[in-house]
Amino acid sequence: MALIVAKFGGTSVADIPRIEKAAAKIVREVEAGHKVVVVVSAMSGVTNQLVQYCSDVSPMYDAREYDVVVSSGEQVTAGLMALSLQKKGIVARSWLGWQIPFRTNHTHGKARIRDIDSDLILERLDKGEVAVVPGFQGVSDQNRITTLGRGGSDTSAVALAAALKADRCDIYTDVDGVYTTDPRIVPNARKIKKIAYEEMLELASLGAKVLQTRSVEIATKQHVNLQVLSSFEDHIGSDLPGTLVTKEEDIVEQELVTGIAYTRDEAKITALKVPDIPGIAAKIFRPLADASINVDMIVQNISSDGKTTDMTFTVPRVDLERSLETLKKSEHFKDVNFVTAEKMSKISVVGIGMRSHAGVANTMFETLAEKGINIQVISTSEIKISVLISDDYTELAVRSLHAAYGLDVAKA
Numbered sequence: 445m446a447l448i449v450a451k452f453g454g455t456s457v458a459d460i461p462r463i464e465k466a467a468a469k470i471v472r473e474v475e476a477g478h479k480v481v482v483v484v485s486a487m488s489g490v491t492n493q494l495v496q497y498c499s500d501v502s503p504m505y506d507a508r509e510y511d512v513v514v515s516s517g518e519q520v521t522a523g524l525m526a527l528s529l530q531k532k533g534i535v536a537r538s539w540l541g542w543q544i545p546f547r548t549n550h551t552h553g554k555a556r557i558r559d560i561d562s563d564l565i566l567e568r569l570d571k572g573e574v575a576v577v578p579g580f581q582g583v584s585d586q587n588r589i590t591t592l593g594r595g596g597s598d599t600s601a602v603a604l605a606a607a608l609k610a611d612r613c614d615i616y617t618d619v620d621g622v623y624t625t626d627p628r629i630v631p632n633a634r635k636i637k638k639i640a641y642e643e644m645l646e647l648a649s650l651g652a653k654v655l656q657t658r659s660v661e662i663a664t665k666q667h668v669n670l671q672v673l674s675s676f677e678d679h680i681g682s683d684l685p686g687t688l689v690t691k692e693e694d695i696v697e698q699e700l701v702t703g704i705a706y707t708r709d710e711a712k713i714t715a716l717k718v719p720d721i722p723g724i725a726a727k728i729f730r731p732l733a734d735a736s737i738n739v740d741m742i743v744q745n746i747s748s749d750g751k752t753t754d755m756t757f758t759v760p761r762v763d764l765e766r767s768l769e770t771l772k773k774s775e776h777f778k779d780v781n782f783v784t785a786e787k788m789s790k791i792s793v794v795g796i797g798m799r800s801h802a803g804v805a806n807t808m809f810e811t812l813a814e815k816g817i818n819i820q821v822i823s824t825s826e827i828k829i830s831v832l833i834s835d836d837y838t839e840l841a842v843r844s845l846h847a848a849y850g851l852d853v854a855k856a
Contacts, residue, residue, distance in 0.1 A: 487582065701793055
């Protein structure tokens with residue numbers, strides 16, 4: 445017998461027939477002798493509609509009331525899922541965020557989970573009851589409903605799995621696992637059977653949209669076994685048909701490179717001839733941090749005259765104009781010229797295997813050079829190499845690197 449948290453995303457519960465199909469999977473898990481907690485998202489498209497309602501009533505809406513409105517989508521799905529399970533002969537009930545409770549801070553719209561009281565749910569599970577929980581929502585210490593931000597249902601599921609000390613958290617979605625890269629670009633990309641927490645966290649943060657980054661962070665810290673699988677196939681989670689995100693030591697043989705990730709929403713800013721003095725980087729990046737602008741790749745050139753230097757960094761494309769406005773307001777940069785490039789992509793090679801193998805970076809650089817792709821910025825970590833290139837070459841770069849590392853060759 446295992447304790448399983450099963451989370452169903454919006455496309456998996458998009459309408460009544462899909463809710464019924466998801467409920468049938470839970471019935472099979474229960475019949476196999478497992479204790480099950482179900483976490484659900486809002487039905488597909490519902491959250492966007494609820495957000496629009498708020499904007500229509502008041503463009504400058506109260507974030508506390510916004511949370512009351514948008515959290516209702518998951519609540520509807522939870523009730524319908526519980527009803528569906530009851531119809532199939534399963535003892536089930538819904539638990540709202542405040543009933544468990546999911547305690548969060550009071551940052552409405554993007555709250556952080558502080559604590560989950562799992563005692564009562566565990567008691568009901570021991571009695572054979574299935575708990576159905578709406579994802580995305582919690583309650584603040586002021587007893588106001590809060591929401592966790594986009595992708596919050598994944599976060600809810602993994603956090604609840606950690607609190608319950610679940611054997612596994614199954615994330616049912618519209619794809620059947622994590623692939624070596626985007627199959628829309630590389631049709632012969634391979635589904636990964638097992639992937640280490642660190643690798644999944646890198647891929648999620650670098651643009652792989654299968655799992656939400658916060659949920660992977662929690663899984664990593666709390667050692668929650670996490671499985672990504674399709675709700676549209678006949679398998680259930682206990683068949684282990686998807687990709688299992690787990691500890692590095694549980695993977696018998698590490699691939700040199702696990703996957704290729706990309707993001708196409710990068711913009712590059714180069715500050716020319718900034719004073720080459722201690723603290724200049726802080727003077728650049730502090731205003732951007734205060735404006736909640738996320739800076740990613742950073743490169744500072746060696747000063748040629750000992751007086752000035754050039755500094756290049758990347759920001760999200762949507763924040764480019766705001767970044768420039770923020771920097772130009774500073775008295776430190778009145779005489780600094782800023783050169784920008786808007787259509788940039790970041791391509792990343794990820795793999796724990798590169799810790800113990802040389803030549804991974806060289807393969808990347810040679811492959812891109814052979815295709816005539818110019819690298820503008822490079823950044824590295826222990827298990828990742830990222831390069832900034834022109835957006836025009838994104839797909840060519842991904843396909844070429846995928847082939848160069850042998851990822852499109854099926855393993856025996």
